[in-house]
Amino acid sequence: xxxxxxxxNRMMKNDSRTLRPLLDRxxxxxxxxxxxxxxxxxxxxxxxYLSRANRFSRAPSQVADxxxxxxxxxxxxxxxxxxxxxxxxxxxxxDKRRIRYDITSSGQTALNGVSQLGSALAELDADxxxxxxxxxxxxxxxLVQTRGSRPFGxxxxxxxxxxxxPQGAFCRLLEVRLEAGEAAQIxxxxxAAA
Amino acid sequence: xxxxxxxxNRMMKNDSRTLRPLLDRxxxxxxxxxxxxxxxxxxxxxxxYLSRANRFSRAPSQVADxxxxxxxxxxxxxxxxxxxxxxxxxxxxxDKRRIRYDITSSGQTALNGVSQLGSALAELDADxxxxxxxxxxxxxxxLVQTRGSRPFGxxxxxxxxxxxxPQGAFCRLLEVRLEAGEAAQIxxxxxAAA
DNA sequence: ATTAATAGTAGCGATTCGCTATAATTGCAA
DNA sequence: TTGCAATTATAGCGAATCGCTACTATTAAT
Numbered sequence: 001x002x003x004x005x006x007x008x009n010r011m012m013k014n015d016s017r018t019l020r021p022l023l024d025r026x027x028x029x030x031x032x033x034x035x036x037x038x039x040x041x042x043x044x045x046x047x048x049y050l051s052r053a054n055r056f057s058r059a060p061s062q063v064a065d066x067x068x069x070x071x072x073x074x075x076x077x078x079x080x081x082x083x084x085x086x087x088x089x090x091x092x093x094x095d096k097r098r099i100r101y102d103i104t105s106s107g108q109t110a111l112n113g114v115s116q117l118g119s120a121l122a123e124l125d126a127d128x129x130x131x132x133x134x135x136x137x138x139x140x141x142x143l144v145q146t147r148g149s150r151p152f153g154x155x156x157x158x159x160x161x162x163x164x165x166p167q168g169a170f171c172r173l174l175e176v177r178l179e180a181g182e183a184a185q186i187x188x189x190x191x192a193a194a
Numbered sequence: 195x196x197x198x199x200x201x202x203n204r205m206m207k208n209d210s211r212t213l214r215p216l217l218d219r220x221x222x223x224x225x226x227x228x229x230x231x232x233x234x235x236x237x238x239x240x241x242x243y244l245s246r247a248n249r250f251s252r253a254p255s256q257v258a259d260x261x262x263x264x265x266x267x268x269x270x271x272x273x274x275x276x277x278x279x280x281x282x283x284x285x286x287x288x289d290k291r292r293i294r295y296d297i298t299s300s301g302q303t304a305l306n307g308v309s310q311l312g313s314a315l316a317e318l319d320a321d322x323x324x325x326x327x328x329x330x331x332x333x334x335x336x337l338v339q340t341r342g343s344r345p346f347g348x349x350x351x352x353x354x355x356x357x358x359x360p361q362g363a364f365c366r367l368l369e370v371r372l373e374a375g376e377a378a379q380i381x382x383x384x385x386a387a388a
Numbered sequence: 389a390t391t392a393a394t395a396g397t398a399g400c401g402a403t404t405c406g407c408t409a410t411a412a413t414t415g416c417a418a
Numbered sequence: 419t420t421g422c423a424a425t426t427a428t429a430g431c432g433a434a435t436c437g438c439t440a441c442t443a444t445t446a447a448t
Contacts, residue, residue, distance in 0.1 A: 017242075017305075017312075018327065019309075019311055019312060019315050019326075019327065019330075020224065020242075020309050020311050020312065021239065021242050021243070021246075022327070022330050022331070022334065023217070023220060023221055023224070023311065023330065024221065024235070024239050024242075025239075025260070025261070025262075025334065026217060026330065026333065026334055026337065027217055027218065027221040028239070028261050028262045028263070029262040029334075029337055029338070029341060029343070030214065030217070030337065031262070032262035032263070033262075033341070040402090040403065040404080040436090041218070042403080042404065042405095043403090045215065045218050045219075045222070048211075048214075048215050048218075049215070052215075059426080059427090060426080060427065060428090061425090061426065061427080066219070067219070067222050068219075068222045068223040068225070068226035068227075069222070069226065069404085069405070069406090070405070070406060070407080071426080071427070071428085072405080072406075072407080072408095072427090072428075072429085072430095073404060073405050073406080075427060075428055075429090076403080076404080076405095076428090076429095077403085077404080079428090080402095080403080095413075095414070095425095095426085096412075096413060096414085096426095097412065097413050097414070097425065097426040097427065098413095098426070098427090099426085099427070111211075115213075115214050116337060116340055116341065117213055117214050117217065117333075117337065118211075118213060118214065119340055120333055120336035120337040120339075120340055121213050121333060121336075123336045123339075123340075124329070124332055124333065124336065128329055128332060131325045131326075131329055132325075132326070132329035132330065132332075132333065133212065133213065133216070135318070135322055135325055135326035135329060136213075136216050136217065136220065136326070137216070138318055138322060138326075139220065139311075139314055139315060139318065139326060140216065140219065140220050140223075142314035142315075142317045142318065143220065143223055143224065143310060143311065143314040144223070145314075145317075146310055146313055146314055146317075147223060147227065147310065149223065234405090234433090234434060234435080236434080236435065236436095237434085253395080253396090254395080254396065254397090255394090255395065255396080263435085263436070263437090264436070264437060264438080265395075265396070265397085266396090266397075266398085266399095266436080266437075266438080266439095267434095267435060267436050267437075269396060269397055269398090270397090270398095270434080270435080270436090271434085271435080273397090274433095274434075289394095289395085289444075289445070290443075290444060290445085291394070291395040291396065291443065291444050291445070292395070292396085292444095293395085293396070
């Protein structure tokens with residue numbers, strides 16, 4: 001079937017003008033209700049990331065990379081979270097430029113709110129939920145691809161992850177032994193296995 | 195099959211903690227690239243809404259309702275867009291409290307940028323694209339439901355829309371005749387047909 | 389005529405954000 | 419070893435966002 005260039009263009013523009021506003025409104029409406037725990041949406045997003053990232057991926061630069069923000073912005077956000085006692089500074093001894101932010105138990109608690117978005121999702125059919133999550137992941141993967149940003153996948157899905165050495169799980173990139181549970185965390189360095 | 199309350203809770207929490215960050219990151223990464231036309235993401239969202247809403251739905255309150263923001267915030271945003279020449283004020287003569295913001299041709303042009311999100315979407319399979327859009331619409335519908343906010347659907351899908359009177363299309367709620375193309379616009383008053 | 393509700397705005401304080409320095413530290417190369 | 423470039427985090431600027439609390443103007447209700 002022949003499709004004219006004009007029609008193709010109209011389709012593209014239509015998609016572009018459909019998805020963005022849709023995603024945008026979903027985000028804004030859910031964000032409008034998310035101001036509960038005296039955290040802003042940005043602070044919540046940073047805190048959530050810190051709760052899921054491994055110890056090699058909790059520096060300001062890496063949070064900025066994940067959120068698509070600048071280091072300066074993230075630096076301020078993390079300082080605020082620290083003032084509120086939700087994260088704790090941890091200065092590196094190997095490289096004195098590096099700072100790591102670890103989530104505190106108080107920070108973990110702050111994440112436990114129920115989002116309206118989650119409730120709305122639960123109302124959908126099980127297979128529609130699955131299709132939606134899968135589709136969003138695929139979309140994010142593509143977006144990461146075009147932007148050239150890092151995927152921030154799980155450690156265990158990495159090409160450098162070795163689940164079974166005599167000493168336990170191991171990262172062949174950083175050449176360190178992995179603690180229990182770390183394989184299931186987000187890593188800044190992750191590159192998907194072949 | 196028996197499902198324990200504890201397990202049910204973990205599922206819920208898991209969904210809530212899966213979708214929110216996913217949607218959040220998608221939004222942030224796409225927003226980070228959307229600063230091209232010297233418009234902020236919020237300004238872009240307001241402008242996009244104004245380009246798609248009918249003449250009964252372009253007041254600050256209604257924009258605020260659509261975006262899930264307060265009237266005060268939106269008031270400022272619209273003033274900024276007006277200073278930039280992308281929208282034009284239009285004071286009502288019937289009700290002197292009302293102001294309507296119409297998009298200008300310059301504003302239309304500003305919307306024509308290609309979003310990275312649209313490009314990413316185009317990379318997906320056709321049926322996956324469809325499933326994603328459909329799923330997001332369903333999710334938004336549910337969210338609107340639980341929030342008790344208005345759906346902001348199209349005029350032609352409304353229970354008060356009459357497509358064929360002797361004088362042409364007609365709105366039985368506001369009791370006005372509809373101009374050409376208005377049936378395809380967003381309406382603040384829209385209530386889905388039965 | 390008085391009161392209540394509605395629509396838009398101004399101003400406050402905190403935060404976000406891109407941007408441009410700046411300081412501290414590290415790594416590499418001559 | 420010395421010196422310079424790259425990296426990391428931060429400070430400060432200006433604009434914008436945002437919830438909030440007045441406040442004005444206008445309209446509707448009693």
